[in-house]
Amino acid sequence: MRQLSKSKIIAFRQCPKRLWLELHMPELRDDSGSEMAFRIGNQVGAVARQIFDHEENGRLIDVDEIGWDAAFSETTTWLATTAAPLFEAALRINGALALADVMLPETAHGSLRWHMIEVKSSTTVKDYHREDLAVQTYIAQHAGVDLASASVAHVDNSFVYQGDGRYTGLLKQVDLTEGARAMAGDVESWIDHAQQVAALPGEPDIETGPQCSKPFDCPFLHHCSANQPRTAFPLTSFHRLGAAKREELADQGYTDVRDVPDEKLSAVNQRIKRQSIAGDAWFDAAGAAASLAPHTGTAWFLDFETISLGVPVWKGTSPYRPIPFQFSLHIVPPGGEMTHREFLDLSGDDPAEAFARSLIDSCGTEGPVFVYNAAFENRIMRELAARFPTHADDLRAIIHRVVDLLPVARNHYYHPAQHGSWSIKALLPTICPDLAYGALQGVQHGEAAQQAFIEALAPQTTAGRKAEIKQQLLAYCKLDTLAMVKLWQFFRGTTTV
Numbered sequence: 001m002r003q004l005s006k007s008k009i010i011a012f013r014q015c016p017k018r019l020w021l022e023l024h025m026p027e028l029r030d031d032s033g034s035e036m037a038f039r040i041g042n043q044v045g046a047v048a049r050q051i052f053d054h055e056e057n058g059r060l061i062d063v064d065e066i067g068w069d070a071a072f073s074e075t076t077t078w079l080a081t082t083a084a085p086l087f088e089a090a091l092r093i094n095g096a097l098a099l100a101d102v103m104l105p106e107t108a109h110g111s112l113r114w115h116m117i118e119v120k121s122s123t124t125v126k127d128y129h130r131e132d133l134a135v136q137t138y139i140a141q142h143a144g145v146d147l148a149s150a151s152v153a154h155v156d157n158s159f160v161y162q163g164d165g166r167y168t169g170l171l172k173q174v175d176l177t178e179g180a181r182a183m184a185g186d187v188e189s190w191i192d193h194a195q196q197v198a199a200l201p202g203e204p205d206i207e208t209g210p211q212c213s214k215p216f217d218c219p220f221l222h223h224c225s226a227n228q229p230r231t232a233f234p235l236t237s238f239h240r241l242g243a244a245k246r247e248e249l250a251d252q253g254y255t256d257v258r259d260v261p262d263e264k265l266s267a268v269n270q271r272i273k274r275q276s277i278a279g280d281a282w283f284d285a286a287g288a289a290a291s292l293a294p295h296t297g298t299a300w301f302l303d304f305e306t307i308s309l310g311v312p313v314w315k316g317t318s319p320y321r322p323i324p325f326q327f328s329l330h331i332v333p334p335g336g337e338m339t340h341r342e343f344l345d346l347s348g349d350d351p352a353e354a355f356a357r358s359l360i361d362s363c364g365t366e367g368p369v370f371v372y373n374a375a376f377e378n379r380i381m382r383e384l385a386a387r388f389p390t391h392a393d394d395l396r397a398i399i400h401r402v403v404d405l406l407p408v409a410r411n412h413y414y415h416p417a418q419h420g421s422w423s424i425k426a427l428l429p430t431i432c433p434d435l436a437y438g439a440l441q442g443v444q445h446g447e448a449a450q451q452a453f454i455e456a457l458a459p460q461t462t463a464g465r466k467a468e469i470k471q472q473l474l475a476y477c478k479l480d481t482l483a484m485v486k487l488w489q490f491f492r493g494t495t496t497v
């Protein structure tokens, strides 16, 4: 019988085939796109060790350093004898093993019991956390741990960091002891079935479906969908259809946008179907021009890049609150030359106030400020106004001038190559194919910009690499606002400024 880790049992819960592939063909995994989540998870875990070790007498079991046998043995000894916190405690039973994030001692009437905590970087308790904790609880109890209680500690996004490395209050504990214990029978059966799947000679015959993205994006999707029949316009090419509706249509035998009857579709998805059949764009040129006509004078095109940290590092900031560190601004005066301004702070200090000041200095005082998806930029400016009251009036004046290009695009244009998305990256190649994000070096989308920013600030990043990242970030953000200029020209019916 194999020793299945808790993560393997949770993989089995998502899909038996995923478990089998993880065990037998791990080289097929594609984990690209998960780096940010891993990084945040590690940061939250490290801070948890600080939070739960008030007296600094805890011990971290480092499996990578000491190996599994020593980890099990040291855990057993510590839990039996030492009334101090233990982190990454290694627990095993016949057929399953787990690392417990935090074990806190509870001494009463001379006996030593343990409170087990699973640390999660999310801001709420999810259903799969309950299963995760149930597996952990089952393994701990059957490994002989005298468990008093078990809880999940998740990030409290109302926490405000006060600086000086003080993170007490970052994590919020939710006691789930009863629920975890009540699932013991389920866990036993999961382990049993997972062992049966692990022993199969070949991968289980399971087709892709809703389980491939729920509760996690499966890293084997590329492998599992490789041999499935493809269509040019799968149901994912509808706009905001929702997984449940998509599943419903798939259950009715529909796989292609073009085959779904109109009566089952919203007006926007009927249009997507029509243009997918026609194979060309729909453009209400008169409507687009009319919606932009009132916005005259010098046109400003603005885009922000922000960083959202699970563990805030700047005083006065909260977990996952986006902090702006970069903007690009193209300026188009009527009949004049287009100019460009930009801001990027890679100093490592809180970039927010310098960003606000530079933005106010750069945006002038009149003329429409075009953005793409105004909810985001307006939110950032409102939050800056709340944090820095001395700049509030100036920031509100910019918000007052904001004009959103997204509804103009959504209401007046669709090309089948957008596949149901009106993101600027989906739209741009259909209108202005010579401006390509794919031609950019390094940073080609928002998450890559966040990763690049974090890398630039890391102490081990060389000056040369930092300079390279700076150029990549500047080029990426500049392309975003240049793309907006092109869209604006197209929607106005002018190709020149």
Ligand code: SF4
Binding pocket: 014, 015, 016, 017, 018, 019, 021, 206, 207, 208, 209, 211, 212, 213, 218, 219, 220, 221, 222, 224
């Ligand atoms: S991609 Fe879907 S079907 Fe394939 S292993 Fe993952 S969850 Fe299972």
